[in-house]
Amino acid sequence: xxxxxxxxxxxxMGMTNKKSLxxxxxxxxxxxxxxxxxxxxPPELMFVYSYEKLSINESVPSRFSPECPNSSLLNLHxxxxxxxxxxxxxxxxxxxxxxxxxxxFGSGTRLTVV
Amino acid sequence: DAKTTQPPSMDCAEGRAANLPCNHSTISGNEYVYWYxxxxxxxxxxxxxxxxxxxxxxxxxxxxxxxxxxxTLILPHATLRDTAVYYCIVRITGTASKLTFxxxxxxxxxx
Numbered sequence: 001x002x003x004x005x006x007x008x009x010x011x012x013m014g015m016t017n018k019k020s021l022x023x024x025x026x027x028x029x030x031x032x033x034x035x036x037x038x039x040x041x042p043p044e045l046m047f048v049y050s051y052e053k054l055s056i057n058e059s060v061p062s063r064f065s066p067e068c069p070n071s072s073l074l075n076l077h078x079x080x081x082x083x084x085x086x087x088x089x090x091x092x093x094x095x096x097x098x099x100x101x102x103x104x105f106g107s108g109t110r111l112t113v114v
Numbered sequence: 115d116a117k118t119t120q121p122p123s124m125d126c127a128e129g130r131a132a133n134l135p136c137n138h139s140t141i142s143g144n145e146y147v148y149w150y151x152x153x154x155x156x157x158x159x160x161x162x163x164x165x166x167x168x169x170x171x172x173x174x175x176x177x178x179x180x181x182x183x184x185x186t187l188i189l190p191h192a193t194l195r196d197t198a199v200y201y202c203i204v205r206i207t208g209t210a211s212k213l214t215f216x217x218x219x220x221x222x223x224x225x
Contacts, residue, residue, distance in 0.1 A: 004157075033213070042201065042215035043158065056212065090157050092213075102148065102160030103213055 001026045006091050006106035014114055015081060021109045023074040023091030032074040033103070034066060035090040043090055049074060081113045118202045123220040126196075132189040134219050136202030139183040144206055147178060148213070149187045151198040158201065158215075161187065192223045 004025045013019045023032065031050050035043040048056035049068040063085075065077040074091055088110050092103040119137040126132040138147065148163040162169055162176045164185075169176045175188040189196055201218040205211060 042199075042217060043152075045212055045214065048212070088155075092157070102150075102163060103158075104160065105157030107157050108155075 002104065004091055004093055004104050004106035006089075006109050008109060009107070010110050010112075012112045012114060013078065013081065015083070017081075018077070018079045020078065021076040021089055021091075021111075023076075023106060024072055025093045025104070026072055027093065027104065028071075029093035029095055029104070030071060031094045032068060033092040033094075034074070034076055035092065035105075037088040037090060037108070039087075047076075078111075081111075083113050086112045118204060118216050120200075120202055120216065120219045122217065123222070125222050125224060126189075126192045128193055128223055128225055129191055132192040132196065132221060132223070134187040134189075134200050134202075134221065135184065136186070137184045138202070138204045141182050141204050145204045146206070147176065147182075147185045148203045148205065149174070149176065150201045150203065150215075151196075152201070152218075153195075153198040161200075192221075194223050194225070197221060197223045 007022045011019060033048050034046040036046050037043040045058050046060045047066045052068045052071060063080050067075040088108045090105055090108045092105045094103045146163050146165050149161040150158040151161055152158045162171055162174050164176045164178055166178055166182055178185045199218040199220050201215050203213060
């Protein structure tokens with residue numbers, strides 16, 4: 001299995017809703033990442049997990065809450081989002097070792113906040 | 115991580131080689147050059163990376179100048195499916211560190 005799987009592919013939520021995005025990989029990668037991408041812009045890093053511990057938080061608002069329950073799963077919990085949070089949310093993983101063959105990205109969750 | 119400079123857009127005829135340049139004049143000795151691409155509405159895809167030697171894989175070739183201040187990604191026979199945004203990134207490898215995307219080059223392959 002050489003894929004990163006993200007669910008759901010599309011999500012519409014209200015500003016008072018709570019929802020979660022899920023990311024899964026079975027490549028044995030020990031680093032996982034969340035990126036946010038607005039239309040016609042490059043992806044922007046949000047969080048980095050290394051060996052299931054949060055190692056980088058790029059000053060993301062607390063309405064985004066990441067969780068790494070095990071080495072294969074990464075969640076992003078969403079609460080009280082704003083319409084400007086509408087974007088493509090990408091998950092990625094990498095080996096986090098002395099040898100690296102690049103990050104593997106999922107196809108993303110397209111989030112619309114109404 | 116060192117910054118990179120890429121042209122915002124390029125065109126290439128199908129079947130011809132696409133040569134995508136990248137300047138990274140402030141690259142450090144332990145930073146690698148990575149190339150990713152993003153086809154519309156998909157996640158970025160890793161293409162190739164290198165330190166100072168030229169590299170080739172089934173997707174592309176990477177040519178790095180001797181002073182390491184610039185590089186060129188070569189797609190030897192571009193097809194319509196190679197139409198995408200191509201990102202050149204420099205970073206240290208082997209750690210769960212930031213992979214920071216610049217604005218990239220939008221490559222349009224035409225008939």
